[in-house]
Amino acid sequence: MKKTRILIFIASLFMAITASAHVGLKSTSPSASEVLYNSPEQLNLTFSNEVRLVKLQLQNAAGEDVDHEFKASANASAQFNHTLPKLKAGEYTVSWTVLGLDGHKMSGTFNFTLSECESGKSTHEDKESHPEHDNN
Template structure:
């Protein structure tokens, strides 16, 4: 019985640590699939826990890269924000790569439209 209890506790620990290991994008501004009447002034990302962002790329109409000053940082945080240049009407895509505290590499994409 003692071995069974130890075994069950070990399994519970593995599954609970796996469940909490992955960080998620909790909030973004603009939000995913937002339809905006004017150019957003900033891009803000909030995660469910601290991450290290290694890539955030904003692409506009025809996939043209929009430079907004992103630089990878070594310090982990759960929120990031950048001022954006004036964006013309069109569809935009934000691709990001980040690492959680456990070193797990994750990706996220969000899209928005400026009318």
């Protein structure tokens, strides 16, 4: 019986260590696969626990890096907000890498799209407000 208790204790300790090592990305803004009509002013990442953000890369559809002056974080946090430059229409890929408080390295990617119609209006509304674009 004593051996069983020891095994249960070791197993629960192992599960607790494993669970704390796997911090996840809870949410982003822009959201994964989101289609935007205006260039986002910020990129926001929220994690399930405090981490250090050591890499944040933004690439356009051609795979070219978009310069956004990222500097690795020396302080741990669960929330990171990063100012973005004005983006052109197209698809973007965000790649991130974080270090957990235990030194565990995690990374991931997600995409968002900036629509060509950046005014926030639909194409139909644009044609109504600019009749010179009608093909009739």
